[in-house]
Amino acid sequence: MNTLPAAKLFKEPANWPLMPPWWLLSSTDAAALLNIKPATLHSWRIRGHGPRAYPPMYLRPTQGRPLYYQYGTLRGWAAAALGMGYEIEDQCIDFFHSVFPVLAEGSGTIAGRIRVFEDQFQQDREKVLRGQTGNMIDRGHVHQLDIYRERQPTRIGKAPLIGSI
Template sequence: MPKSPGANLYKDAARWPVIPPWWLLSSPQAAALINVTPATLHIWRTRGEGPKTVPPLFLKPTQGDPIFHMYGTLRSWAAERVGIQYSFDDQCWDYFREDCPMLTDGVGSMAARTREFDRQYEASRREVGKGDEPRWVSLPTIQRLDPYYAKQPKWRRPDAKYKWADLY
């Protein structure tokens, strides 16, 4: 048994979905992504060995109080298992370069850039719902991200997710 949980998880980085690193995945989604059972993820979490979770106080209570992982921290954790450093900010920059290069220019905090992306994504999604052509985020990007967006939990305060993202 390897000394580092999940040591073989980052070997095929191409299979990781291209989604914003600040979005959240439920524990079952995270477990499926790193190819372990939710029970294994739970055991790692209780031992302090697994990826960090979003503190429940940031999210609105829901039935069963599911555990959520920020996608970027999950990727960083998996990368560390094989000796790679892939910070949250680096993931955000890589994501912006790929899906919305206009956010790589200028100045501003990462929280402001992520907030702007979410605002523009939601606006583009509404435009597609009305049958219009999206102005900011491409239709293929919306179609790729929609299954993940639909499962995002509700935050107690909408701005809390961006403040929490700055911690990582």
């Protein structure tokens, strides 16, 4: 039995979308990103070969009790299938370099930077939706990230993000 069942999927470098590594994807979205069927992802998860899934314990309950995958975990798992390492901290720094360079060189924890980014993104998103220019994040990045933000599961109250760093 192949110990890395997904290794053949990643012979070519993947063209990963621009998305914060801490955001969550549904099982269906994760399977589409990996270019596999959701049943294959489910099978890997059961056998212990697939990327780590997160239960919706802090999220509003939905029908079927879905599982979510952290985007950074998927990328790290794909890199490991090729024998490389791409830790979530490195993914966060790379993301901040491309979208919000002020946070890339700053001091503090990754979790603190994530909170600052989320707050600033929300403010700039509201401005862009009103037709104004954002203060810190480029309008194109806001539009590109907004596609994925709309799909984020909603949290109950002020519970911490699942898989937050």
